[in-house]
Amino acid sequence: MNNQTPKIMPVMMLTPKPRPDDRFQLRPWHGLVLIVVCIAASIPAAFAATDPGRASIWDILVQWMPLLLKGFIFNIVISISAMALGTLAGAALGLGQISLNPVVRKLAWITTQFFRNAPWLVLLFFAMFLLPFELKIFGLTIPLPDWLKAMFGLALPVMANVSEIVRGAIVSLPSGQWEAAESLAFSRTQVLWRIILPQCVKRMLPPWMNLYSILTMATVLASIVGVSEVMTLTGQALAAEGGRSDLLIPFYSFVLFLFFVYCYPIARLTVRLEKKFAVKT
Template sequence: MGTILETLIVWTPALAEGFLMNIIISIGAMSIGTVLGMLVGLGRNSTRQWLRRGCWGVTQFLRNTPSLVLLFYLAYMLPYEVHLAGMTIPLPGWLKAVVGLSMPVIGFMSDNVYGAVRNIHADQWDAAAALPLSRYQTMSSVILPQATPMLLPPWMSYFAVIVMASSTASMVGVKEILSSATVAMESVSDPALIIPMYFYVLCWFFVFCYPFSHITRWLEKRQWR
């Protein structure tokens, strides 16, 4: 047991470096997915029928396609480098993982934005029309400021989900905590290390993600006061 504990301690810096990559991938995926998802969600509330249907179709596709399939598809579809204006821009695996994991976030945010906007009472729309405000002014100045607090609790909860899903990036060659743990076990070649190592990795994710559940509940309680 002492040898296993010593091995875990020795490999902790490498695991911490790998977990930092998990966090970077998660933040990147949530940032891209949140911005694009909000645009798609607002498009579903558009007065233009073609835009509503198009955004609905995008949402349904991204919500009902496994994130791992999207991740593999983008990893092999996107090139390793892009040549632009005489420059060679590399596309590393972690960047592909960010794009791949942002896809389900887009569908998630689209549904939440659509629902939050629909949840605003019709009197708010009538009051904005009476001022009169344009559709853009109504959405940006009246509707979205009231809808945004509804989005925060589920966004926090889904961020924790994406952090846990970021471990799938190891399957496309990204050096994150799971791949670092695999390297550690291959280096030591001790079968007794497998369960403690994976449990140690589980603890990293649990310690990071568990506070988000409390923050989410606190935000939900505050919202309904």
């Protein structure tokens, strides 16, 4: 009998592949670092040598803060309104892209691609200058203010992107869902509303939230067409202070801070929902 101890052959250890959860992700400390950078960028201007007879930069900024906050709230109102309108129109357009009618399907696809690939600023000018200033219906005059036309202009690209989100979510579902529903004698409408769309909600929610965050940051484009939102009011405040160059960095840093505080939690929630609703293959 051979009593020798068997030799243990060395085995090369394979490095495991990184999981999707190991990718770089936004962390709360990333936001803190960005805030510190913004504040640090404004410190040199805030403490720059100024005329002793003039008010300090901080006092001027505090004086204009209520007006700037009011303008930022107006940005949020425009973003929510444009998102709601674009979502309703985009959902209908997305369903049109999967229609069995080839004419409806083709028209929905052309409309989606046109507005999806058009510059947002061009669409905004399109809505501002081609829409009438007022509508007359049965002798009743309905004014269309600039902010309302800006909302329509921003809703157009949102509509196209939501259309693609809806179409992509529906197409991503396994074909067995349709086949199983058809075997139970469900109509196409019943399959969509009772089986397909409820499953698509969790797939559509993260990209929809990301689109809203992008839309919120794009609302500053309304300042170019004269809408009194936060960027417009910031320019007016700087002009009222005599165009002091030392106020530029503090004022625009404050605007940047407002958008960051509003959009960063949305980005964090989007990442969390992506992990929660991840499709396991």
